[in-house]
Every structure is written in C-alpha cells, then in structure tokens.
Amino acid sequence: MVTLGTASAAPGEVDTGRLEVGETRDGSAVGLPVAVVNGVDDGRTLYIQAASDGDELNGVGVVRRVLPRLDPAELSGTILVCGIVNYHAFQVAEHRNPIDDTKMNRAYPGDHSGTSSERIAAATFDAAISADLVLDLHQGSTSRMIDEVRVRCGSRHRLHSDCLELAKVFGCGHILDQKGPDGQLARAAPDEGVPTIDPELGGCVGWDESSIQRGVDGVFNVLTYYDFLDGRHDSRPQTRATGFEQYGSPVGGLVDLQVDLGDRVSRGETLFEVTDVFGRTKAEITADSNGIFWRARRLPQVATGEYVCSVGTNIDTY
Structure with missing residues (x-):
C-alpha cells in the first residue's frame, strides 16, 4: 500500500485524496489535491507536482491529461502526484501565496511549523524525497517563453549528470543548465539524493495547448525511459544554455x-x-x-x- 495524504493505493490501484497543509482564515482545512498510481509490478517512484506558482496552469493541464491515461495494470513502480501546490495563489489566480506574499518555489525544503508557504513546501518536499525522480512542472508565468527544462542543482553537484539526463529525456528541445536560487525544489531535492528537474512549459495566460502537449509527451518520455511503462524511448539531442x-x-x-x-x-x-x-x-x-x-x-x-x-x-x- 502506498499513501500520499488521504490517497492510498495497493498494487494495481489508483486513488485520489487530499494532503492537509493547514487551515484557511475561517478555520477550514486546506488540502492539496493528490493522487497515487500504484503499478502491479515493482519499480521506481516518480513524483510530479504542478502549480507551485498559482498562475502557472500548464502543469495542471499536463496532470489532468496524464492521469486518465495511466493504467496501473501496465505500470511498474509508483507515481505520486500533487496537482496544485500553491493552493491559496491558485484560488485567486496569482503567482505568489497571498497569505504570506511568498513565491512557493523559494521556500523549499520548507518547515512543518513555519509560514503557510513553508508548511506547504515541507509537505510536498516529504513526498518528493520519498521518490526516485521528480518533475516539478512550471511555466514562464504569464510571460512569453519557449518550452524548456531547467537543471538547477549546479554543474558541480554530485547529481548533476542524473538531473541533466532526466532533462534530456523529458525532451522539450531546450535545457537551461544553470544553478538556481536557494529554496527551489530542483535545488533542494538533489541534495537529498533525488534527481529533479523543473520543466518550464512555455508561458501564457490560462492554457497553452502546444506547451501542455509538450509536457504530456515529456512525462511519457520519462515513464518509458525509466521503465515505468513498456516502450522504447530515443533521447534526442537538446539545445542547452548554461x-x-x-x-x-x-x-x-x-x-x-x-x-x-x-x-x-x-x-x-x-x-x-x-x-x-x-x-x-x-x-x-x-x-x-x-x-x-x-x-x-x-x-x-x-x-x-x-x-x-x-x-x-x-x-x-x-
């Protein structure tokens, strides 16, 4: 049995639930939407999250297209998903958490007793470092941007080659290989031994269909390459900027x-x-x-x- 929040799935099962991260100003519980897809066969664990920034919706678009296509009977290993990380910002379509005016992707690894953003970061960080690989789905906020993947651990990090390989496999076409700011999940999780990338799926207001499809393709590239699903994946050369x-x-x-x-x-x-x-x-x-x-x-x-x-x-x- 694999559990994330209230989602719990035995081998061959899928379940959805909520990951509790605190309360709103009226005392109502705040639960992030989560899912567990537990394959019938043993394998790696992949953690996927979206909407760390509340106005970056393309990652949510990827999650809602990927999950219905995952059949645990065909899956080796486990997929953990948090569909919306920055709960408060998502509700008001803003970039930063309005409760504490914080950019969520500067709060990792978080603090279970800290601010709203630190508590959310801590809960999702626990899920991330329980996995073998992490995809933290972003976009260029509401700016216009190419589809790319960011490797944020830095070229001297012991997991740099693993993160770079994961970025190449995802296959957006472009990679930004540059050490990121403190507090990013793609900086913090590699320190715990988990290869992590930050796909930046274009930039738009609302949905961008081509970038969402690029993200869906990227997730399935990862699933086939790392043997979650049967299939052959050919990693294509990527254009990298450092x-x-x-x-x-x-x-x-x-x-x-x-x-x-x-x-x-x-x-x-x-x-x-x-x-x-x-x-x-x-x-x-x-x-x-x-x-x-x-x-x-x-x-x-x-x-x-x-x-x-x-x-x-x-x-x-x-």
Whole structure:
C-alpha cells in the first residue's frame, strides 16, 4: 500500500485524496489535491507536482491529461502526484501565496511549523524525497517563453549528470543548465539524493495547448525511459544554455521586439526598440552575447528599468 495524504493505493490501484497543509482564515482545512498510481509490478517512484506558482496552469493541464491515461495494470513502480501546490495563489489566480506574499518555489525544503508557504513546501518536499525522480512542472508565468527544462542543482553537484539526463529525456528541445536560487525544489531535492528537474512549459495566460502537449509527451518520455511503462524511448539531442542574460528597458515607452522566441541572436543584434506613443524611437537595445531569444514580456508598455526579455547564452548541444 502506498499513501500520499488521504490517497492510498495497493498494487494495481489508483486513488485520489487530499494532503492537509493547514487551515484557511475561517478555520477550514486546506488540502492539496493528490493522487497515487500504484503499478502491479515493482519499480521506481516518480513524483510530479504542478502549480507551485498559482498562475502557472500548464502543469495542471499536463496532470489532468496524464492521469486518465495511466493504467496501473501496465505500470511498474509508483507515481505520486500533487496537482496544485500553491493552493491559496491558485484560488485567486496569482503567482505568489497571498497569505504570506511568498513565491512557493523559494521556500523549499520548507518547515512543518513555519509560514503557510513553508508548511506547504515541507509537505510536498516529504513526498518528493520519498521518490526516485521528480518533475516539478512550471511555466514562464504569464510571460512569453519557449518550452524548456531547467537543471538547477549546479554543474558541480554530485547529481548533476542524473538531473541533466532526466532533462534530456523529458525532451522539450531546450535545457537551461544553470544553478538556481536557494529554496527551489530542483535545488533542494538533489541534495537529498533525488534527481529533479523543473520543466518550464512555455508561458501564457490560462492554457497553452502546444506547451501542455509538450509536457504530456515529456512525462511519457520519462515513464518509458525509466521503465515505468513498456516502450522504447530515443533521447534526442537538446539545445542547452548554461548562461542567461536579462534585459530591461533604459527608458519608458512602448516595446517593439525585433526577434521571435527561439531565434538565434548574435552579439550586437537588435533585440527590441522602445518608442514613445507617437512612434519616435527612444532606445534600441542590442544583445550582449550570442544566444537564443528565450523569454519576453507580454505587454508592450514599460517603465524605466522594467524587464523586457531574456537570452540564453553559452549554447551547445547535449
């Protein structure tokens, strides 16, 4: 019998339930939606979670498509799922937990006696480190972004090669291999010996069908490669960036992007221009390095210093 919260499944069974993480302001219990798929045969354990940031919904879209397709009679091992991590932010369609104004993916490994976010992080961290592999499904918030997978443990980490292999198997096409900030699940779980990646499935407001499908394909790539399911998986070469440059606007105005997501850019190439409301150019921003146009803001209006776009640099094929 495998249990996650109130979900409990014997071999060959599927169950759903709730993982209790505290109470709301009116004293009602808060339970994260969880599922256990327990295969008929022994094997590894995979933990999947989504909506660590409350407005990043593509991962939820992946979960709701993957789970109905999983037949425990055909599965070796166990799959644990938390469908919505940042419960409070999800309810109000915000990025950060409004109870404590915290970005959940900076709170790991959490604290069972701490703030709302720390308690949620602690509960989901316990589930994550009980597994052999972890997929923490994200997206580029509401910005526009390519589909990519992030390896956040750092190149000197003892599990770096395992995390990088998992990212390649997931197969979004692009990998950002750069050590992440403290408090990320993909930083904290490898310290406990569990290879973990952070697929960033595009960026949108609401659903993005192509990115969701890319995530579904990625999950099944992992399931076949690591022998949860029968099938042959061929890992395709991925374009990897080990650097990441962000560009803000030196002036206020309206942004005209000069390149598209996924384009190769050269040092000195124009990334964007900023005009006033009458169309007069105020600034032209060029790339500092060769790379790939990775991410961009969605709205055209910017203030001085406001984020506009990012370029992945130090590109190779892995």
